[in-house]
Amino acid sequence: MKKIRVFIFGAGNVGSHLISAFGKHPDKVEITGVYNRTISKIKPLENKFYITGKTKNLPPADVYIMALKDDVLKDFSRETGDLPGLTVHTSGVMPADVLSQSRRGVFYPLQTFSPGREIDWKQVPILINARNKQDELLLKKLGSVLSGQVMSITDEQRAVLHVAAVFASNFSMFMYQIAEKITGEAGLPFDILKPLIAETAGKIRRMPPDDALTGPARRNDRKTIDEHLAYLQEHFPEYADIYKKISELIIKKYRS
């Protein structure tokens, strides 16, 4: 198989993870360069790749990946102008057409990336689209270098999926944050909750989430709910409302 040549714009969270992930497959992918507006940030990559802070005279590539913030994509893509390859962004939100390039598409890895945390890319769904079969095939090939699950979805599907991902990931993380605060207030280490969190997430690998929910709201245990609310109102008033709202939704769901 011919190597796919990739140029990456942006060394933020997603960009850095892509650089490191593709870097592990030098037999299949050649990174022809990395752009970052603040070039000092990518200085450490200099020995491995061509690096630049300019949007003109870029090296050739089959796929140009713009791993940039949503709100700069439009202007940035206009600034670079047409490119001698397929240009994609990595956003879960923006339509492909935010890009001005004639050959454009999306290469969206559905995962939560944090600096310094290794990702098992084989497990990361990569959601793609492009304007023709040939470009889609190219993205499928590129995605398959990293992942076992590359899927073609529409802009609309991706936007909806992103809402789902906010609940599944960002908001569940916020629940962990609240739990951490409360645990600390009881003078207990957060570690004590980690097996519970692991098992809760582990359950849904094999059980539908609807079957896997337990706890006072599921049992419609008003006494416990009221005690919890009284505690929160005194110690964490900012979280009492959330507790109430979510409990009500759970009660309503399992009663009907």
Place this chain on the structure above:
Amino acid sequence: MKKIRVFIFGAGNVGSHLISAFGKHPDKVEITGVYNRTISKIKPLENKFYITGKTKNLPPADVYIMALKDDVLKDFSRETGDLPGLTVHTSGVMPADVLSQSRRGVFYPLQTFSPGREIDWKQVPILINARNKQDELLLKKLGSVLSGQVMSITDEQRAVLHVAAVFASNFSMFMYQIAEKITGEAGLPFDILKPLIAETAGKIRRMPPDDALTGPARRNDRKTIDEHLAYLQEHFPEYADIYKKISELIIKKYRS
């Protein structure tokens, strides 16, 4: 080491898991009997253990475990009367003193139990208390048969921990449920979110939850939040309010 003799009241979720867990350590624990109000439910255990549906003339045990619903504990413990061993309940909510027995305590495994799902007991924190050192030591010994983490905490700490557990487990599961509904509405399989959920929960093993949160609210990306809200108001109005509330709390937290 002398075997610890255990009698278990209740073959619900927690009770069944305890029976099966202790049953794996016949060298250390002897289950002298199992009680369930509806005796037909424990009929399948008959070949292995003494079973009963009555609260009188119970076999001897070092520890009597009442794995019963919170709201029946008080009456049930009065019904059985004093027992020739240490009596404990498994509730995350109730104080030890809900029991009427003179030797009483708590044996609370901090985990979410679902029927038919195997638990890695070594990882389950077991939170105990009793009224004297000797009984506490007995519970510590019993807990250590199953778990690597047995800890003595007060009633008050346990009650607070239970609030934390509701957020960490029940509410994060509810977030998965919402995500599942939304994903389905987009015509996509829920499977697509599972690696994200696994990674989100996996992250907190090594990162503080405060550092691990990503997404539009963390970035204070109002445009995306407004788009998500517009989508929810149209398709899942019951979840729009939760989205708004949680996003506001996240924005506030990371702004300050």
